[in-house]
Amino acid sequence: MAELVPVERIKLSVDNLRELNTARGDISSRLAGMFAKLKLRQEIIGHLYDYYEIVADDYYGLSEGAITNYQVAIFMKDSLQEQWDILSKQLEQLREILRKPLKITEIKEKLEKMSSHIYYKRS
């Protein structure tokens, strides 16, 4: 008989290739998960910067003497206190969201959940 690579050996190689492909698929899923986490964090930072600017405007208004009326000052204080309370809870929830595994398709939903407070003042 002539020397040839037995089909059984080729079949084993095919099985190995199939396993490698499955492993490659798993890695792709993990990479997609990591990419989703990165993307979500970038989006959140963008939203936090927006929110920062809004609060910073209030802060500069207060520190530069734009508010002189007592009632207005009380309203500002209460409003900021309320924001602080909500923000503390929201940021805690945010950490929870960030700790969990994430699919790229879930980013929008997660962002909607955490951005409610960021647009709090506008609403």
Next chain:
Amino acid sequence: MNGTDENKIDEKTQAVIDEASLIAQRILWEIESHVKALEHEIYYLGEAFNTILDRTKELDDKIAELASIINTQKRDNATQILDLLKQETQTTIDQLKGVFTTTNPNDLPTIKDNLSVLLGNKEYIVAQIQGLKEIKVNTTDQEKHLEVLERGINQFTKAMEANAILRITDLIHNQIQIIQEQTDDSRDTTDPNDINVLRENIMVLEENIFSIRDEIAMVYKTGLTSRALEEHYETLEITLEQFKRTVDEVEARICFGEFKT
């Protein structure tokens, strides 16, 4: 109240403004610290992502390499199987003429061995083709050639049956084997009833031998003769004689044993 009075902030209001400013500062710090933490996370996640991505490229290269090797092996195997089929078919054709024409009964073991090798190789080829089909290789050509090989092997078997010398030699060999097995078995016999069975067997074997002798005679009438075939036949007769002697001895032993008791 004049303009100066309007801009003047009383202590009570200033205290509220200070408190509000502190809250605003706290919010800003909190946001800053979260942004920093998130930026750190992005940095480390990015590092890990890039490292895994690099490794993934290595894995992709290996997968591509393995896939290429497998494809080459599939192609080579299919080609080699085809070559093997052609080679085996040619071997069958080459041997076929000898099987038809030989008058030497001593060729029978070699011919049987050759047939056995051809059948073994064919089974191996069938398994390889089946395996190739399982891994989605087109085996149309191989299957066509396999049919040709199978026809060749069938002709080989038929040629063995058609060759009178070989057929009679095969019959003689079978009878010798049967007689030898019976001889061995009879040596251990202790039951007197077995003797009758053994004698009946001898009669059947004698009939078979007569039949073989008739077949030889018919072949000789066609002008074909074979000294080797005659020697085989003589061996058969001697083997039967030996069996008869063994049965006689066994019978004597059993009777003597009974007489002693």
